[in-house]
Amino acid sequence: MLGAGGPPLRIVPNGIRPRPPGPAPRRPRDPHVLFLARLHPRKRPEAFVEMAALVHREVPGARFTLYGPDDGSLAAVRRLIAAGPADVVRYGGALDPAEAHEAYRTAAVHVLPSVDEPFGMTLIEALAAGTPVVCTDTCGIADELSRRGAALVTDGSPAAMAAAVRRLLGDPELCAGMARAGRRVVEDVYSIGAVVDRLEEIYRGGAADEPPARGTTPLPAGTRPARNPAT
Numbered sequence: 001m002l003g004a005g006g007p008p009l010r011i012v013p014n015g016i017r018p019r020p021p022g023p024a025p026r027r028p029r030d031p032h033v034l035f036l037a038r039l040h041p042r043k044r045p046e047a048f049v050e051m052a053a054l055v056h057r058e059v060p061g062a063r064f065t066l067y068g069p070d071d072g073s074l075a076a077v078r079r080l081i082a083a084g085p086a087d088v089v090r091y092g093g094a095l096d097p098a099e100a101h102e103a104y105r106t107a108a109v110h111v112l113p114s115v116d117e118p119f120g121m122t123l124i125e126a127l128a129a130g131t132p133v134v135c136t137d138t139c140g141i142a143d144e145l146s147r148r149g150a151a152l153v154t155d156g157s158p159a160a161m162a163a164a165v166r167r168l169l170g171d172p173e174l175c176a177g178m179a180r181a182g183r184r185v186v187e188d189v190y191s192i193g194a195v196v197d198r199l200e201e202i203y204r205g206g207a208a209d210e211p212p213a214r215g216t217t218p219l220p221a222g223t224r225p226a227r228n229p230a231t
Contacts (some may be wrong), residue, residue, distance in 0.1 A: 024133060026086045029106065031108050032065065032108050034067070037122050038068050038071040039069065039070045041073055043071075047156070050227040051162045052064035052089045052111070054158055056088050058086075066092065109134060114139060123135055131179065133145070134152045136156035149178060
């Protein structure tokens with residue numbers, strides 16, 4: 001039962017299995033900016049293209065690629081690309097997981113312009129690959145990432161996202177620091193191991209609130225029941 005009389009809700013993040021970290025110190029990357037998500041109105045790929053045009057005015061060497069399946073916005077994205085500077089923004093289609101990892105690994109910055117994004121899995125995947133991220137303040141994990149220095153959080157306007165991208169492209173030390181912070185937050189909060197630890201904490205907390213069944217003795221804190229080898 002949900003509501004005032006129901007149990008408390010616990011938020012458990014999605015988890016990923018991070019690959020081994022890249023070489024340290026982080027090598028500067030070509031000024032390639034990535035969008036990797038469904039081309040859906042809520043993901044706002046059009047805002048990414050508009051942001052790209054603003055960045056290009058001051059960083060003419062920057063290039064921008066959108067990857068992801070069409071979910072309603074591809075036609076508008078293609079029109080904006082055609083109307084903008086030539087050979088600056090391109091659409092690369094959908095990627096399989098291995099291709100997506102390579103795209104994260106080689107990008108200088110990953111931008112997720114989504115509004116009201118419940119989680120933001122692509123942000124975690126990019127951070128695990130050592131790539132700084134830019135997101136909006138309505139992303140569900142924006143506060144956590146910002147607090148840990150792992151993301152630049154904006155109001156979602158093309159101008160604000162462009163300012164964040166320009167800042168990252170012009171500051172290799174900031175990029176390296178955010179890459180380190182991103183790896184830490186993935187390992188501490190969003191890795192499979194961290195999520196399992198969180199689930200165990202929740203289960204132990206719930207069990208502590210329940211009275212022991214008749215005829216049983218409560219386990220001491222910090223111990224686990226013995227496993228029956230026959231099961």
